[in-house]
Amino acid sequence: MYILTAEQAAFFAKVAELVFLNPFGLEREKADWEVLGLAPEGLGFADRLQLIEAKLDREFKALERQAVFDIRHYQGKAEENLRLAWLFYVFHRYRQRFNGHINAQKQAGDKAIELAFARELMGDFEQAGFNPPETAHYIALLFQVQRAFTFIDETVSGDCPALYELRMRLWNNIFTFNPAWYLNYLCGRMEDFSLLLLGETGTGKSLVAKAVGCSGYIPFDLAVRRFVESFSASFKAINLSEYATGLLESELFGHKKGAFTGAIDNHPGLFAKCSKHGSVFIDEIGDIDATIQVKLLNVIQERVYSPVGSHEKHRFEGRVISATNRPIGQLLEQGLFRADLYYRLCSDVIVLPSLSQRIRENPNELPGLIARLLRRVIPTPDDGLVAHIESKIRATVPADYPWPGNVRELEQCVRRICLTGTYQATPLAAAVNAAEAGFRAADGEYLSAQQVMQNYCRFLYGQLDSFEAVARIAGLDRRTVKKYMELDG
């Protein structure tokens, strides 16, 4: 057995503490400085990480002066702390390559591809004295950490208190607030922890759901050097407002051939497509009627369901993420949403901040988001273009504008400025006034109610670029909105 010096023991104990801290949390920076043994110098996360990596490298190399590092040479607290510190060390050495694997897997889609550097990584684990089941488990965990970090960081980018809090909450949702518990008890067993995302339309609930849903624990198979499932296949989404009630049942639970006219084949539903490592995302959950609510409750509660037209029982072992922009408290009070279903969906409830809150907290949110939204059409927008669009917005949109369509509206606004050079923000509360011009036709005749509705829907669609969002604000269902939009005239 090897014994650590007092300095080494103290250093590795600090690193072991760091491993369990939320990387998006406020305590993380302080812990970084403690590990480095330096006074805070105003370095950013990436720079501090680089210093920590270099220090870890020196400390592990120092340990190797006696013999190649092998976890079995240590015991007790030293073994425990070194195990965590070594995982942190190896994770950071392979971080870029794990990121490369994320991109390669995104390109490849739903079929899991080989982890290109698996042999080298497995070799490192073996040399450090880890047995094969531990190696497989830790590789799965390291990749999960990298996915969660990357997806949260990419999805919730922004620099205001509401977003710091959101990033922290999402990390905790994936690894719990106590990652030591996660590591010891809950890893790979998170299926009963549902997540409900609330927030106004266009705040990014679907994006966040995907970030969380693609960050689950997926076991690694040493024999074939790949994860048992692609992370993209582990996330299955459905937007409930897109389907009529009859069709919805079959989209959720599947149907058997011959179950109804037109059921020419067996059809697997959403729940059948989701593996036990995956998550289903049920969007617009506040919009479903009572029958579907009961059926969903059964699946989530009993974990079994039957496809339409069949008595067979199928198990659902995945996790449930749901979202709504409806006032869920009000729906519960009015009896429009079942309380028992709500309590099954809400192991964790996360509310996304509105765009106006973000801008209020930090006015620089606006240019950051403009650049981000522009990148969807122009891969590398220059600062001049971002500043130009920002100045156009500031010139025409009142500072207290509520951005009712949130980031979705801002996206449209940026595009409209690119196309027309201007954006006329019209608060939706005043939408009917704005449509006033549409009450009369060009010849001065009053329009029919149907034509007014058409103008109204078109107006809202121009602001929001989404049938769902228009439906929500107009108090119509999505199909009715589409019908008005498609009418001639």
Ligand SMILES: Nc1ncnc2c1ncn2[C@@H]1O[C@H](COP(=O)(O)OP(=O)(O)OP(=O)(O)O)[C@@H](O)[C@H]1O
């Ligand atoms: N934080 C964000 N960063 C970048 N784009 C965003 C963000 N939030 C939303 N968007 C963009 O706004 C649009 C709407 O996002 P999303 O569908 O996730 O919102 P939502 O909250 O689910 O809306 P709804 O309640 O209407 O379903 C998408 O084009 C999305 O890319």
